[in-house]
Amino acid sequence: MNFFEANFDGLVGPTHNYAGLSVGNVASLSNAKNSSSPRQAAKQGLSKMKALHDLGMVQGVLAPQERPDVYTLRRLGFTGTDAQVIAKAAKQAPAVLRAVCSASSMWTANAATISPSADTHDGKVHFTPANLTNKFHRSLEPVTTGRILQAMFRDPEHFAHHTHLPDNDHFGDEGAANHTRLCSAYGKRGVELFVFGRYAFDSNQPAPKRFPARHTLEACEAVARLHGLSGEHVVYMQQNPDVIDQGVFHNDVIAVGNQNVLFYHQQAFVDKQNKLSELQRKFGNDAELHLIEVKDSDVSVSEAIKTYLFNTQVITLPSGEMAIIAPTECQESHAVSSYLAALVQQHTPIRHVHYYDVKQSMRNGGGPACLRLRVALSEQEKQAVNPNVLMNDTLFSTLNQWVDKHYRDEISEADLADPQLLDESRSALDELTRILGLGSVYQFQQG
Numbered sequence: 001m002n003f004f005e006a007n008f009d010g011l012v013g014p015t016h017n018y019a020g021l022s023v024g025n026v027a028s029l030s031n032a033k034n035s036s037s038p039r040q041a042a043k044q045g046l047s048k049m050k051a052l053h054d055l056g057m058v059q060g061v062l063a064p065q066e067r068p069d070v071y072t073l074r075r076l077g078f079t080g081t082d083a084q085v086i087a088k089a090a091k092q093a094p095a096v097l098r099a100v101c102s103a104s105s106m107w108t109a110n111a112a113t114i115s116p117s118a119d120t121h122d123g124k125v126h127f128t129p130a131n132l133t134n135k136f137h138r139s140l141e142p143v144t145t146g147r148i149l150q151a152m153f154r155d156p157e158h159f160a161h162h163t164h165l166p167d168n169d170h171f172g173d174e175g176a177a178n179h180t181r182l183c184s185a186y187g188k189r190g191v192e193l194f195v196f197g198r199y200a201f202d203s204n205q206p207a208p209k210r211f212p213a214r215h216t217l218e219a220c221e222a223v224a225r226l227h228g229l230s231g232e233h234v235v236y237m238q239q240n241p242d243v244i245d246q247g248v249f250h251n252d253v254i255a256v257g258n259q260n261v262l263f264y265h266q267q268a269f270v271d272k273q274n275k276l277s278e279l280q281r282k283f284g285n286d287a288e289l290h291l292i293e294v295k296d297s298d299v300s301v302s303e304a305i306k307t308y309l310f311n312t313q314v315i316t317l318p319s320g321e322m323a324i325i326a327p328t329e330c331q332e333s334h335a336v337s338s339y340l341a342a343l344v345q346q347h348t349p350i351r352h353v354h355y356y357d358v359k360q361s362m363r364n365g366g367g368p369a370c371l372r373l374r375v376a377l378s379e380q381e382k383q384a385v386n387p388n389v390l391m392n393d394t395l396f397s398t399l400n401q402w403v404d405k406h407y408r409d410e411i412s413e414a415d416l417a418d419p420q421l422l423d424e425s426r427s428a429l430d431e432l433t434r435i436l437g438l439g440s441v442y443q444f445q446q447g
């Protein structure tokens with residue numbers, strides 16, 4: 001049977017803005033309060049999806065969330081009509097309003113952790129939405145994420161959905177941004193590498209001092225249990241606390257893997273040699289495991305953060321060769337573009353580099369890899385996916401027209417208080433659920 005990896009990219013929502021909400025994420029803080037372009041952001045994302053589709057990849061779309069989140073504002077004590085709730089929040093708690101307007105669900109690498117059927121105890125694909133507890137604006141995502149994933153992967157014969165982990169920092173879970181699956185082939189049992197930032201129940205262990213470690217070991221272990229993974233095929237690695245303190249808020253800012261390639265920075269991990277040996281042992285001998293380590297002397301951690309060299313997608317093309325999907329920021333950096341030009345000449349499976357402009361997302365700290373959620377599927381499982389969410393030429397033009405119809409060219413901080421924005425967002429999403437055949441996944445549709 002044919003197996004492959006499908007990428008589900010987050011469609012950028014109509015309220016995309018720069019609110020400086022993510023302490024520890026350098027780009028988010030440095031672009032705080034700049035004006036944004038939701039229309040351009042959505043189109044940049046769609047162009048990347050279409051480009052991957054055109055490269056012969058299976059590409060899907062993950063719908064955005066309803067923002068502003070007036071339900072959360074009501075839980076926080078703001079009352080009246082929806083317009084009054086927004087007006088009161090704008091006046092009394094502008095920082096809270098900014099948070100409930102975030103379009104952060106676009107970074108679907110944080111939507112969930114997914115284990116393909118070859119790895120799980122019951123031969124189903126398992127999904128656990130990430131609770132994203134560390135940031136208030138992101139903690140609003142998991143319930144709707146779970147509903148959207150269920151509307152995309154409906155068939156219980158093939159897909160098992162779990163509830164997100166308990167909403168507490170002890171089980172802080174940032175999803176697939178901290179999860180990498182290595183395997184000799186997509187249909188073969190792989191090694192699932194879970195990367196965490198700190199130990200929740202042991203304060204003697206290393207932890208960052210300046211910026212938060214969002215993801216705990218205990219969350220990783222819980223997801224591995226829920227998905228029925230065998231201990232012999234799981235590796236837990238701690239992220240180097242010093243790099244978290246420099247702004248590496250997720251592992252996918254400093255490492256990325258695909259099949260038999262792990263591409264990472266010299267400073268990415270604690271106890272690196274031992275952990276890489278464990279990974280090599282658990283990976284087995286079916287294929288050669290390529291551990292591509294980037295040295296400080298080639299690319300510094302700060303250059304990696306600035307360019308998002310590791311927030312690239314490493315994909316296997318239909319030809320079997322691998323390509324790196326990189327943001328144009330990598331092309332603009334001499335150190336990084338020359339590193340990549342040399343890399344594709346070496347003896348690794350990575351043979352191509354493609355650059356795409358996702359600047360609207362990059363300014364909030366989200367590169368190509370943040371924008372996608374990977375799901376390894378068999379042909380039969382793919383047949384069971386809601387077909388309306390899969391990218392093709394028609395869906396690409398339908399979604400571009402939909403963006404043109406509903407999205408603003410520009411949003412600044414003051415616009416978030418405009419009650420019209422809620423109406424615009426709801427009519428856009430209502431139409432989107434019809435385009436993507438999702439049913440009533442949003443709270444405003446549930447009456």
Ligand SMILES: NCCC[C@H](NC(=O)CCC(=O)O)C(=O)O
Nearest residue numbers: 018019020021022028104107370
């Ligand atoms: N995987 C990339 C995630 C980026 C995301 N940025 C944000 O939420 C910034 C939002 C703002 O500041 O407006 C985060 O830090 O979780």
